[in-house]
Amino acid sequence: MQAFTTLSGQAIPFGAANIDTDVIIPARFLKTISRAGLGAGAFATLRETPDNVFDNHAGAPILIAGANFGCGSSREHAPWALADLGIRVVISPGFADIFAGNAFKNGLLLVTLPQAAVDRLLAVAVDGQPITIDLENQVVTTPFQDRFEFAMDPFRKHCLVNGLDEIGLTLGMDAAIGAHEARQMTDRPWLAGAAARI
Template structure:
C-alpha cells in the first residue's frame, strides 16, 4: 500500500446519500480476485445515465469524492474500496460511513473524511465550480482555494496506517524481529509444541550447548 499524507485536486461533487456497496461496484464484478480494472465497473448503474458526474470530463481522474450520509452501507465487499482506488479516488468526504467500508477504505489507502453536513454542502459548491479541494493528514484538515478550513477526526491508528502505507501484511512485517524472537524462545522453552520434524534438530542444538 502506498503511503498517503495529502490528497489534492478536483473532487466529484456528488452528495448522494445511502450509497451502498452494490452501487459502488455491482455484484457481477465480484467474480474477480484482482483489483486491477475494477474502476471500469465503479458506479456502473450511475454511469449508465446520460450526463452523469463520473464521466464528466471536468472531473476526469478526480482523487476526491464528496458524498452524502451513510456512504458504503450494504455488504462488506472489499471490492468497493478496490473499485474506488482503481478509479483513482484517494479520499472520500461524507457526513458518515459504514463501519466496514471505512475499515476497508483505510486498508486500501483511501482516507475516509467525516465532516458535518454544512461543511459537505460548502465543499460540494466549491467542487462544482471546478475548484480544487485538499485533504491533509498532517494537519487533519480539508481546505479549499477560498480559504475554507474544516478539521476532521480520524482514529490515530488508522491515520498512522495511511501515512506509513501499512496494511495487515505491512503491520506484520514491521514486527518481524519480535515475531522471530518469540518463535525462537518458544522452541527453546516449549519444544514439545513444535512440529515432530523439529524435535531432533532442537535436541542436537541443545546437546551442542552442553
C-alpha cells in the same frame, strides 16, 4: 499500501446520500478476486447516463458523497473499485461501519465532516477548484480559505500515513517475532521436532 500524507486535486461533486455498495460496484462485476479493472464497473449504473458527474470528473482523486455512504452488503470490492477508479479520499457526513473498515484496510481515506462543510466542498468541486486533504494535520482546505478539521482514529492515521496494511504491520514486528521464536526453541525444544515431522 501507498502512504497518505497530503493530497490536492479536483473532486467529484456527487453528494447523494445512502449510496450502497451495490451502487458503488454492481454485483455483475464481482466475478473476480482481482482488484485490477474494477474501476470500469464503479458506479456503472449511474455512469450509463450521458454527461454524468463521474465521467465529467474522470481522474479526480476525491469523491464528495452524502451521508451513509457505503451502506448495504459487505463487499471489499467497493473500496477496490473506488481505488481502481483513482479515488483516494471520500468525504461524507457519515459512512457505513463495514464499508469504513474495508476502506481503511485498503488504504482509502474516509473524511467525516458536518453536512454544512460537505455542502461547501460540493460547491467548490462544482466550480472546478481543487481541494486539499492534509491527513497529518487532519484538515481539509480550499483556495477560498475554507478550513475544515476532521477527527481520525490515531491507529488508522498511523497506518495510512505510514502506508501500513495488516501485512505491513506484521512485518514491522519481525524482530519481536524472531526473538519470540528463538525463545520458544530454547524453552520448548520439542516444538522444533514437531515442526520437522510435518
